[in-house]
Amino acid sequence: MLIEAGHYALALALALSLAQAVMPFWAARIGDPVLRGVAVPAALASFVCIAFAFGALTYAHVTSDFSVQNVFENSHALKPLIYKISGVWGNHEGSMLLWVLILALFGAIVALARDAVPATLRANTLGVQAAITFVFLLFILITSNPFARLNPAPFEGRDLNPILQDPGLAIHPPLLYLGYVGFSISFAFAIAALIEGRIDAVWARAVRPWTLGAWCFLTVGIAMGSYWAYYELGWGGWWFWDPVENASLLPWLAGTALVHSTVVMEKRDALKVWTVLLAILTFSLSLLGTFLVRSGVLTSVHTFATDPTRGTFILGILILFIGGSLALYAWRAPTLRQGGLFAPISREGALVLNNLFLSAACATVLVGTLYPLVLESLTGEKISVGAPFFNLTFVPLVVPLLLLVPFGQSLAWKRGDLGAAVQRLLAAFAVAIAVALGLAAFTWGGPVAAPLGIGLGAYLVLGAAMEIAARAKGRSFGLSLRRAAGLPRSAWGTALAHAGVGLTVIGIAAQAWSVESLATVPRGGSLTAGPYTATLDGVVPRTGPNYTETVAQLTIRDRDRHAIGSLEPGRRFYSTRNMAVSEASLLTVGVSQVYASVGESLPDGSLGLRLYYKPLVLLIWIGAVVMALGGGLSLTDRRFRVGAPIARRARGAALPKAVPAE
Template identity: 50%
Template sequence: MIVELGHFALVLAALVACIQMIVPMVGAARRWPGWMAVAVPAATAQFVLVAASFAALTYAFVTSDFSLRLVVLNSHTAKPMLYKVSGVWGNHEGSMLLWVLILALFGACAAWFGANLKPSLKARVLAVQASISVAFYAFILATSNPFTRLATPPMNGEDLNPLLQDPGLAFHPPFLYLGYVGLSMAFSFAVAALIEGRVDAAWGRWVRPWTLAAWIFLTIGIGLGSWWAYYELGWGGFWFWDPVENASFMPWLLAAALLHSAIVVEKREALKSWTILLAIMAFGFSLIGTFLVRSGVITSVHAFANDPERGVFILFILAVFMGGALTLFAARAGAMQAKGVFAMISRESALVANNVLLAVSAFVVFVGTIWPLLAELAFGRKLSVGAPFFDAAFTPFIVALTAILPIGAMLPWKRGNLTRTMQPLWGVLALSLAGGALVWVMQTGGSMLAPVGFTLATWVTLGALTDLWSRTGRGGLSGRVRRLRNLPGADWGKTIAHIGLAVTVFGISGLTAWESEDIRVAQIGERFGHAGYEIELRDVLRVPGPNYVATLATMAVWRDGKEVAVLHPEKRVYPVAQMPTTEAGIDNGILRDVYLVIGDPQEGGGYAVRTYIKPFANWIWAGCIIMGLGGIASLSDRRYRVAAGARKRATGVTGVPAE
């Protein structure tokens, strides 16, 4: 009964979304207040209905209702409760239901917190958001219904993909979806502004918190996915440049560009056309990611489906929304004239450079991701584009971005003086270069990656702190500290996020340059050395788990004659899915990780053992956390929550949160 109610609620949500798509849009065109007002209750009702539908599907998984096809394919009675719940979205159909739930949530939030929006703009934003929902409701109900029943239910299910039975992967998809779908709000605001024919400072201020929220969720989601790949897959890496990894990374890059571009619109009413285009493309790349994951055109451990029919449907959605938005953009581009002019040396120019580097780097990732598909279609050749291409093509853009970041952040608006801006940064530059030279000397030659990474990380970190301190003005220390505490959340958020980027850059460069690897066959009781550590394989046991059987090793790690850790790497086999997984044993540290993997027993006795020493590995995810905290600090800025100022109302600017 509950499942049927969930199915009915999903159909009803689709009908409400159709009303929300049509009635407010017509009302805005005809200036009918009553019709425009329909948007808010419709958005609320749609969210309540799809939330009820999602709750019904969750109930089916928790209670192991094997009359439901989706539960049979993705659950099992022996599975731990966490993975019964995560099984709801650990498959194609359930993940699409989560997708429309988040779409409805963002639309409802815009309805609830958009009291300061001009009624016609608000109606159009919610109508555009509903149109996206309608497309995905049609996709779910036509090709991916999660409530399909089985005529003869089995006694038990086929279990969830063992790779997804992990805490990191339980929460990774929801965060990614919050980021992917969050960008739909920026898209809806862009299309609504194009329909109205007006983009101004108030629009830039309103679109920033939505983009920022999506960027935060993407940062957390990508970080969780990278962390999971690091400890779960047993290959010792943190990023494989897998097509599905890239599918989440490209919207992240474009969302970062959009955040910075919207600042220029808000502060200077410049870069309007470019900002609108970024909002369209950021969500467009989210849809491209959806297509890659669900069409079957790529093979990946991240992929949800292998169904060309579904892929064609998603491709149609992508074509309709991107084609329609870009056509509207072309028709309205002439109306979005920039008001603010600026010199070549100015903060606006620095933000333009920032945007160009981020956008081109996203395009480079896109080309590397899609080229094997194009080559196979056009030339019938199977090609592989891997880490060497991405490392060589992507890295220069990040180096350039981090190099200009502290200078651009301190340049004044409209017109700046590079000599004056550099005055407080010369010492920072000298200290950064000296630190890089010291790292070069200490590593006794070798790769330049780590010294360059340390130099750039120090430059960005100290530059961000210098910028923050410069905002306290002049005077005594106590006064400047007091003003420092009273700085807006956006200033603190920018500094924290930039420091997080620096930490991640150094973590990646240090790990890549200095990690070491040892692969051997080890006998039980044998002790061997690697990179200043001694590893002892003490025992190997077969241990039953809740729904798997594990080969569990006990391995001691020694340093300078002292035991520093006892690790338990595992190799698990899930009998129902007939699939193995690897659980690395990791001794985490601030400066290094000791990373051990147990392999298969060998014919001559012993076990295959892989040992990695990974310097600064945890700095990568620490940087992601710091970037996320910076985004949260910016989002807490009260200027995003107060009403539009009377000055902007008087000039006829659309009412949104303003300073």
């Protein structure tokens, strides 16, 4: 009965979301504030219904109820509890239910945030959000019902894909969805404001926390997915330019531009038209990512196999929301005036240039991802666009963008002094050049671009630190510390996020010095990669809850032959799925890693061994976490805690109407 109740709860949420979508706009048409207020309880009730449905499906997975087709196809009675839970979203139907649950959660939060935005804007935003929820609930109920029953019920399930039975995949999808779906709030705010014709700095203040929060979750989600692919797939790489990886990178690039654009709009009441367009495009790219993963047009370890009906339905959703929002934008945008003016040499100017580089980089990734698909659909010809294309097109756009970041921090609002900004950053630039030249001399004959990348990362970290130092500078060290402590949290958050970018750049650049060794090693034999040597001590069998495993026991020694640790890579065989997977093993030395994976064991007892030395590799993901922490710290800034000024003056007051362009 619980499963049927969960199915019924989804149908009830469908009806509630339809009412939530229609009532606010009808209320605006007839001027009925009571009818407008229906959006808030409807949003809360819809969330409760979807949360109940998700809980029912989770209960079915945890209790191994194989009469539910979704549980039968993605679970096993012997599977560990954490993977029974993560199996809920380790498939198409469950992942879409999680997607809608997060969508409804954000809608409920907006409904409860009574002081954050004016009542009319909140109601219209909830209406747009409900329209998205309604369409995706309809998609689930028609094509992807997670509560379908099997009769008779099988005795045992087919188990979850072994590659997905990993703690990283228990965390990665929810974080990624919080980012993807979080941008739906920015989208809903943009569409609501276009419908109302009222966009100003108060709107930017209201939408920026949602954008920044979604960006933080998406940053950590992408980093978690990258780290999972790095250690789980056994190939030692952290980014492959896989089309599904690109599908998550696209909204991140557009979202990064949106975060910076809302700053300009909030501070200077400028870039209104551009900011609204970015809000629409960012969520549109999130929807595109959803289509690529679930339509069956891509073959990837990240995708869910689906039938053509689902792909057609999602394509219809894309056309509805992307086409409809862009049509509304084209109709309304000419009526909006840009607002405040600023000189080209200013912080606003630097942020505009930042947006241009990010948009161009995003377009490059989009073209490289979609071109093979479009070409195949039109001509039947299959081509692949891989790392060489993206490295030659994406990197030249990102490097000048990164060089610009510290300058943007150092320039004043409205009109900046370029000479003063250069002087402030001279020390950071000099240290970065010294680092690059020193590394080039030390590694003479090695990669040329790697020292430059390390220098660029050091420049970003030092530039962020010097911005804080310049703003806190006082007559004495004690006064400087007090001023630094009194700086807005957004200033510290910005510096932290930019420093995180620098750490990631250093980690990426250092991979040019990574070393890979591959050999068949007999028992007692050794293999060397960089400064470390792995000795094969033996091979032992093990039995897990739902798999058998062959584990290689390796001792890792440094150049002085001192043992510094051990590794235990292996190969697991899942009998239910009749599938074998490699399990890499990693030894962390500082922020570097020794990485080992194994192949099949040979009859003579020897083993195929792949050994990597990855210098500074952890900085890639540490930098991403630091970026997200910087964004999170900015979210605690006072101006976000107190809400928009208009909300403090008169709760529920409407935003001032935009002045038509002359």
